[in-house]
Amino acid sequence: MTKKTTGRLKESAIRAFFFACGVLAVIALLGIFATLISTSFPAFKDIKLSEFLLSKNWDPTSPEMEEYGILSMIMSSFIVTLGALLIAVPIGVGVAAYLSDVAHWRVREIVKPVVEILAGIPSVVVGFLGIVLFAPLISKIFNIGHGLTALNGSILLAIMSLPTIISISEDSLTAVPPAYGEASLALGASRWQTLFRVKLPAALSGIIAACMLGMGRAIGETMTVLMATGNARTFPQLPQALLRSVRTMTANIAIELGEVPYYTAHYYALFAIGLVLFVITFVVNLVADVVLHKYQEREL
Amino acid sequence: MKGSTKKKVIQFFGFFLLRCCLFLVLAVLLLFLYDIGSKGGGAISWEFLSTAPRRGMTEGGIYPAIIGTFLVTMITAVLAIPLGMCAAIYLNEYAKQSRLTRLIRLSIRNLSGVPSIVYGLFGVILFVNILRFGTSILSAGLTLGLMTLPWTITASEEALKTIPNSYREGALALGATKWQSIRTNVLPYAIPGMLTGTVLGLARAAGETAPIMFTGAAFFLPMLPKSLGDQFMALPYHLFIMSTQHHAIVQVRPLAYATALVLIVLVLGLNMTAVIVRYRLRRKHR
Numbered sequence: 001m002t003k004k005t006t007g008r009l010k011e012s013a014i015r016a017f018f019f020a021c022g023v024l025a026v027i028a029l030l031g032i033f034a035t036l037i038s039t040s041f042p043a044f045k046d047i048k049l050s051e052f053l054l055s056k057n058w059d060p061t062s063p064e065m066e067e068y069g070i071l072s073m074i075m076s077s078f079i080v081t082l083g084a085l086l087i088a089v090p091i092g093v094g095v096a097a098y099l100s101d102v103a104h105w106r107v108r109e110i111v112k113p114v115v116e117i118l119a120g121i122p123s124v125v126v127g128f129l130g131i132v133l134f135a136p137l138i139s140k141i142f143n144i145g146h147g148l149t150a151l152n153g154s155i156l157l158a159i160m161s162l163p164t165i166i167s168i169s170e171d172s173l174t175a176v177p178p179a180y181g182e183a184s185l186a187l188g189a190s191r192w193q194t195l196f197r198v199k200l201p202a203a204l205s206g207i208i209a210a211c212m213l214g215m216g217r218a219i220g221e222t223m224t225v226l227m228a229t230g231n232a233r234t235f236p237q238l239p240q241a242l243l244r245s246v247r248t249m250t251a252n253i254a255i256e257l258g259e260v261p262y263y264t265a266h267y268y269a270l271f272a273i274g275l276v277l278f279v280i281t282f283v284v285n286l287v288a289d290v291v292l293h294k295y296q297e298r299e300l
Numbered sequence: 301m302k303g304s305t306k307k308k309v310i311q312f313f314g315f316f317l318l319r320c321c322l323f324l325v326l327a328v329l330l331l332f333l334y335d336i337g338s339k340g341g342g343a344i345s346w347e348f349l350s351t352a353p354r355r356g357m358t359e360g361g362i363y364p365a366i367i368g369t370f371l372v373t374m375i376t377a378v379l380a381i382p383l384g385m386c387a388a389i390y391l392n393e394y395a396k397q398s399r400l401t402r403l404i405r406l407s408i409r410n411l412s413g414v415p416s417i418v419y420g421l422f423g424v425i426l427f428v429n430i431l432r433f434g435t436s437i438l439s440a441g442l443t444l445g446l447m448t449l450p451w452t453i454t455a456s457e458e459a460l461k462t463i464p465n466s467y468r469e470g471a472l473a474l475g476a477t478k479w480q481s482i483r484t485n486v487l488p489y490a491i492p493g494m495l496t497g498t499v500l501g502l503a504r505a506a507g508e509t510a511p512i513m514f515t516g517a518a519f520f521l522p523m524l525p526k527s528l529g530d531q532f533m534a535l536p537y538h539l540f541i542m543s544t545q546h547h548a549i550v551q552v553r554p555l556a557y558a559t560a561l562v563l564i565v566l567v568l569g570l571n572m573t574a575v576i577v578r579y580r581l582r583r584k585h586r
Binding site (some may be wrong): 004007010012014015017019021022023024025026028032033036039058063090091092093097098099102103111114115117118120121122123124125127128129131132133159162190191192193195196204209213216217219220221222223226227228245250253254257258270271274280281282284285286289 | 307326406420448510544
């Protein structure tokens, strides 16, 4: 009898242990959020929230008047990300459509791991290639002094978000019920028409989710934009901004956190940028998640 | 008749366009690997791999950076592998469909979307300041470990999902407890897959820069770290410095290329190792 009770106790202890490990994910996420909030809160003793979010001027080390506006960094982040999506979405969806509908299965078996290799290249290496490969090319083509521009960052981020976009789009295209395609072909549509007018629309929510996940990755990417976009502290104005240096939120944190004196308004303000970044990526990922989830439920 | 020819022409060009997309992606990857391989290969020598940088990092090798990356990845593994596996066991074996389970899954997916620099900020506060580990291998490794955790959980769960339910039911039917059935009938078959997935996560962590920049990686250190409380040099951070912060960037470009090559070989090598480990372990179980 006692043996049975100890056995049961042991079982529930083991269960509790695994449960604790699982819950750790929730604690970690909340912990990151709480840390960012508590560390950025003191910044707003000295800085007005409206100035922080809406002013274009960021000059925390100015001798006369310190300024803490992050609007130009938010804009820079969005411009670089938008550029990346404009390049990556058509190409990524194209590759996904090719793999799911046109390619021989052997080609698919080879290409998928190759795309994984692309995902495995560290961001610092991609940034390095931006400096040595793409920047000189951009400077030559557009005849500008140096190629460390928003466009350079966009191209690199596009390459980095391609694997995400390709693999999730391909999954959602393969998940379209075969009956859809068969019905379309039976009605006399060509394979191209079937792909373009039946399968792509049917997989649209998955593809949108894929693009949003790629976008989340691009906004939060640090090393690549830090190395490849020049980091000038100016307000980006479209459309010239693509060929100018920009400084994104991530790059600004990376540049200034190493030099800032601890526990100053500047220090706290850097964490506040981190908080803004966290909130933006959180919302983007959450929306992608909801879209993807709905899509999966409908399939079931 | 005419309509069908038009259809065929459009289809031909459409598929051609899609094929071009694929070739473009493959061409970019080839260009990357070729550029780094051809320009980095020349500067690689035994001396480069086994000595420290000299003369303001314009000569010498990357030995301390290799060692630093190795040590920090070990810490990452110690944190992320066991925790990731245990969390996956909970999710796949114990968890019921409940609101809490959904919350855990949602958190994991969102954790994997948190930008790496935000993990760096978190590491500065929690490990460097609050826990007083300072800027050290330990702080950097734990920060990377936390970042790797969602990947290892997801990968481990994928591996657990491949084990058929009949394995579990067989043990339970013979009177085994839940844990006994997991230990004897699930884990032995799932661990190869779990390890593969987690090593892939480790490879990604080894190449990360942003989380370690402020939690322990150093610009240059004359000697190797003596304990886990010391700062360290790391390959990705070294590459960043050699390509953007160095006072003679053009002069040290060959060294930067060689560093990039070593980093890529290391990361892709870890990937290959994972695949080989899985293959070996699977054969053993047959």
